[in-house]
Amino acid sequence: MYCLNIILIGCDERVLPDLRREALNHSATVEAEFADLPSALNGLESHPDQTRLFIVHVGSDPELAQLKRLSRAFVGRPIIALVDADKDASMVVKAMRAGALQVVPLPFQRADFGAALDCIAVQFGLAPGGAKTIAVAGATGGCGTTTIALNLAYELACTQQVKCILMELSMRMGVLASHLDVQPRYTTSDLLFDDKVDSYAVNQALSTIAENFSILPGPYQSIEPGIIKPDAVLALMEMAGRLAQIVVVDVPCTFDDLYFKSLSAADSVVLVTQQKVSSIRGAQMVCEALPDLQALVVVNRYDPKLHGFSADRLRTLLRCPGLTTVANDPAVGAAVDHGRPLRLHAARSSALADIGKLMKVLIPEEMRSNGHIERPTLFDRLSHAFSFSAKV
Amino acid sequence: MGPTRVLHVEDDRIQRALIAHFLDMPEEHKYVVTGVESEEQAVDTFRRGGVDLVILDYQLAQGDGLNCLRQLRKLDPIVPVIAVSGMASPAIAADLIEAGADDYLNKQSLDKHILAESIETAMARAQGVRANVRATALLRRLARE
Numbered sequence: 001m002y003c004l005n006i007i008l009i010g011c012d013e014r015v016l017p018d019l020r021r022e023a024l025n026h027s028a029t030v031e032a033e034f035a036d037l038p039s040a041l042n043g044l045e046s047h048p049d050q051t052r053l054f055i056v057h058v059g060s061d062p063e064l065a066q067l068k069r070l071s072r073a074f075v076g077r078p079i080i081a082l083v084d085a086d087k088d089a090s091m092v093v094k095a096m097r098a099g100a101l102q103v104v105p106l107p108f109q110r111a112d113f114g115a116a117l118d119c120i121a122v123q124f125g126l127a128p129g130g131a132k133t134i135a136v137a138g139a140t141g142g143c144g145t146t147t148i149a150l151n152l153a154y155e156l157a158c159t160q161q162v163k164c165i166l167m168e169l170s171m172r173m174g175v176l177a178s179h180l181d182v183q184p185r186y187t188t189s190d191l192l193f194d195d196k197v198d199s200y201a202v203n204q205a206l207s208t209i210a211e212n213f214s215i216l217p218g219p220y221q222s223i224e225p226g227i228i229k230p231d232a233v234l235a236l237m238e239m240a241g242r243l244a245q246i247v248v249v250d251v252p253c254t255f256d257d258l259y260f261k262s263l264s265a266a267d268s269v270v271l272v273t274q275q276k277v278s279s280i281r282g283a284q285m286v287c288e289a290l291p292d293l294q295a296l297v298v299v300n301r302y303d304p305k306l307h308g309f310s311a312d313r314l315r316t317l318l319r320c321p322g323l324t325t326v327a328n329d330p331a332v333g334a335a336v337d338h339g340r341p342l343r344l345h346a347a348r349s350s351a352l353a354d355i356g357k358l359m360k361v362l363i364p365e366e367m368r369s370n371g372h373i374e375r376p377t378l379f380d381r382l383s384h385a386f387s388f389s390a391k392v
Numbered sequence: 393m394g395p396t397r398v399l400h401v402e403d404d405r406i407q408r409a410l411i412a413h414f415l416d417m418p419e420e421h422k423y424v425v426t427g428v429e430s431e432e433q434a435v436d437t438f439r440r441g442g443v444d445l446v447i448l449d450y451q452l453a454q455g456d457g458l459n460c461l462r463q464l465r466k467l468d469p470i471v472p473v474i475a476v477s478g479m480a481s482p483a484i485a486a487d488l489i490e491a492g493a494d495d496y497l498n499k500q501s502l503d504k505h506i507l508a509e510s511i512e513t514a515m516a517r518a519q520g521v522r523a524n525v526r527a528t529a530l531l532r533r534l535a536r537e
Contacts, residue, residue, distance in 0.1 A: 140513065255520030260527075277475075277496040278510070280489050282517055285470070289521045289528075308486020317490060 004028035010057040021200040027242040037066035054079045071099025131241035135266035138253035139273040139282030144300040149250035154341040157213035165244040167216045170252045174218025181339020189219040199239040230261040269295040275309040301328040326354040395422035401434040402449045431455025450477035465492040472514035
């Protein structure tokens with residue numbers, strides 16, 4: 001996200017809602033809206049060097065002249081002109097001569113506008129990067145997956161200032177809302193049963209918990225599970241990815257198609273387990289079934305004194321050198337009881353320190369410091385999935 | 393869905409009857425239980441096929457529960473195997489993990505609900521993993537073609 005900052009100039013209510021929506025759907029941010037060009041030039045004077053896309057409505061010759069002024073004032077900055085072509089077809093050519101890189105005829109059509117945006121993004125090397133998706137999945141039920149996902153997402157948002165969305169994929173009786181003591185108006189089920197969902201709708205459904213931190217909880221008042229198509233969930237993850245730098249997905253331990261597809265679609269997988277036979281076996285089976293994922297195993301509520309279950313032994317057993325642990329700290333349960341992230345309840349918690357270490361493994365320092373979250377390319381993901389190497 | 397075919401490896405007649413009683417759930421899920429007493433019988437029966445789940449006593453008079461588990465795992469790495477023992481300890485649990493047990497239940501505290509939950513978890517996991525393995529194999533084959 002944040003690939004494009006958009007300035008809207010002279011756009012009226014006929015097109016503004018569509019423009020705002022499509023900007024969001026293309027990972028772009030509407031930075032400012034101006035009624036006309038003179039006010040835009042005044043308003044933008046203080047930030048002349050920022051990379052921006054201008055979208056200007058041009059309906060008359062005076063506005064064409066203003067467009068020309070804009071292109072000269074911001075040399076090298078892309079401009080999309082919205083023209084009333086049905087009134088005067090020559091406006092299309094005139095707008096291009098005045099400096100527009102792309103011309104979109106009105107009335108507004110989503111596909112056409114999207115094509116213009118995509119074209120500019122490619123030409124200017126601003127193609128959407130998308131968010132990094134981290135799936136946090138349980139190896140068995142009840143091993144604290146939601147707690148890890150919640151506190152990991154909160155740490156990323158609040159200590160690293162990374163815009164983060166936490167999405168709970170539980171399809172019934174989700175616990176995320178109660179873990180934060182909130183009652184969000186919308187849940188994933190509101191979006192998953194709507195065929196026309198886009199990033200704009202996802203954005204409207206998010207509940208903001210703190211700066212940089214929003215959630216999309218699972219249905220927390222519903223007992224009956226809905227039938228969800230995994231592809232709809234993957235599309236939802238993709239759309240959320242256009243609205244944040246990191247999407248943390250809390251994947252319930254169902255071992256069904258949705259479980260495996262969600263893990264396969266993520267850029268990183270955190271597999272939460274605990275020191276119990278069933279849970280370790282679950283982690284082992286996931287690691288073996290999906291070796292290409294290279295899941296990072298986290299032993300939650302870790303007790304270093306439990307014979308036969310030491311981190312070293314589990315690292316060897318699960319063939320996971322990166323296995324980490326989260327301390328068995330009563331503060332975690334207390335924070336849940338108070339409906340707060342661990343940092344707000346017990347900032348010095350040993351479990352929180354462990355989650356901080358996990359965060360650093362998932363998002364290395366250089367990525368965090370420059371604000372750019374590296375995401376595998378399509379080729380990386382394909383070669384990863386089919387285990388062939390790009391190196392000759 | 394058909395009944396779940398359970399192979400119960402246990403040399404104690406009373407324990408066999410107890411597990412059979414726990415698995416007798418006419419209102420819920422149907423289990424068909426085959427009881428064997430030794431490691432050798434267990435491996436032979438399993439090799440013949442038609443086993444969806446194994447309940448295995450850790451301490452067998454004839455043979456060794458751990459060794460039996462290792463042999464079963466060589467034949468099928470995914471089939472759920474739930475180990476039970478009269479004497480539960482972390483050391484035994486650690487050995488069982490290494491040999492590939494799906495769960496480890498203490499006979500002292502075993503009841504119908506604990507057993508049912510353990511079976512349900514292990515079966516769902518095994519079915520999911522098998523389906524995923526099949527799907528991945530298909531994808532790989534398609535990619536090669």
